[in-house]
Amino acid sequence: MRKVLMKGNEAIGAAAIEAGCKYFFGYPITPQSELPEYMARELPKIGGVFLQAESEIAAINMVYGAAGSGVRVMTSSSSPGMALKQEGISYMAGAELPCVIVNIMRGGPGLGGIQPSQTDYFQATRGGGNGDYRLVVLAPADVQELVDLIIEGFDIADQYRNPVMILGDGMIGQMMEPVEFKEPKKRDLPEKDWATTGTEGKRKPNIINSLYLAPEELEKHNIKLQAKYREIKEKEVKVQSYNIEDGDVVIAAYGTTSRIVKTAISQLEREGYKVGLIRPITLWPYPYEEFQKINDECKGILTVEMNNGQMIDDVKIAVEGKYPVYFYGRTGGMVPTPDEIVKKVKEIHGGEI
């Protein structure tokens, strides 16, 4: 298929439809409103349903209902809206319902601002809702990867009966880049025999629920969930690395921030520095093992984020104290410049910090 130029937010919608998603429930919020706008226009054309809910809380519970009937369904929001959805997300994780949830992050806390940020890393990877649950969290760095991960995200959700979150920021939502729609790698997807599709008098009713009042039963349910999370950790880690066998400094960054880091690395290489990059594509499961491949002489790991340091916790877990871990971040919608990152790397390289 020929490449088309698409805005990130619209590309998400197109990719979801490509993946067979016919249902979208959401509530508008900048900087992701082009996505519900796109779905409002496109879903009725293919016999799907777009519904602007009365609130984010209503929207995520509509997703719960649709997912329970076995269809592919999506919702999206931006940071404060995503905060409102957390209860429903926890319920879906508990009831093992597949869906794709998109968070196009903006600055926080509270209502915050509308410019790009990565302040919801904790919320996405640690769970903003209650209970011992995990989301598969995918962090695309460009619009093509965004499309690929949306399409694959629906498969991952169905394979594991688990909500999948796409974590982007205002920049990737708003920017335009060329995309093509490709078939994802084929997965063996299980039959949705658990879905509430009507018994037609032929079987016992399926019940979708996250309430287990007997502690024995709830513990059993949790053990089952944990086994599933272990399998996801074994099979679904995605990461991109560059020059970590040789880099004097290795940078860890994800999403659009990793692109700014790449520009900084090119600049540093022109000046003769050797700098590596680890770019997690799955934020959960986190690519901890990749950090074991960093060369022994590396002077330190620099984590760059558009927040005050959240992924840095995972980087510290990953390096197990073997290297010093440094941080550079901008917040509030300020985007770090390559020059700022270059300066920080030089400080680490020169032993100034």
Next chain:
Amino acid sequence: MEERIMIAGFGGQGVMAIGQILTYAGMIEDKNVSWLPSYGPEMRGGTANCGVIISNEPVGSPVVVNSTSAIIMNKPSLDKFEKFVNKGGKLFVNSSLIEAKSERDDIDVYYIPANEIANELGNSRVANMVMLGAYLEATKAIGMKSIEEGFVKVFGEERAHLLPINKEALKKGGEFVREQKKFLETKSY
């Protein structure tokens, strides 16, 4: 080759549109491209800008800070973005709306009376295309055929009938630059 272009002006001057046309055209020529708009609580008549990158290499940061070229449609944008043009870069100033001269002596500056030219062509709304034509002539970054294809992609087949006047605007912008180029070639940094 890497072109990093800042395009800025008032909302309604078509700065987003020429950015998209340029991006589409770059994609048609198999370059790596990105288009990043400013977004925010903007109002009509407020400033708008977009950064376009056209490169042989994969695009790293899509944020255009240090630009190889800047297309500037109004005075507030000149004040904001003039200083970020790389040394030896190109600055295109819509002299119909901007009386001030650039303070930079280390870049090529082209003054194009885009609104006047557009009015002469009979449609004030093609002033942006005059500026784009000037940029294309001065940089030769993208072929005219790709730009025309990009125009139809951005505006849709239903507005393809507007292509002739837009082509004319591109041409006029180009002609204006050719005249100024003769003068600039005698200049050295």
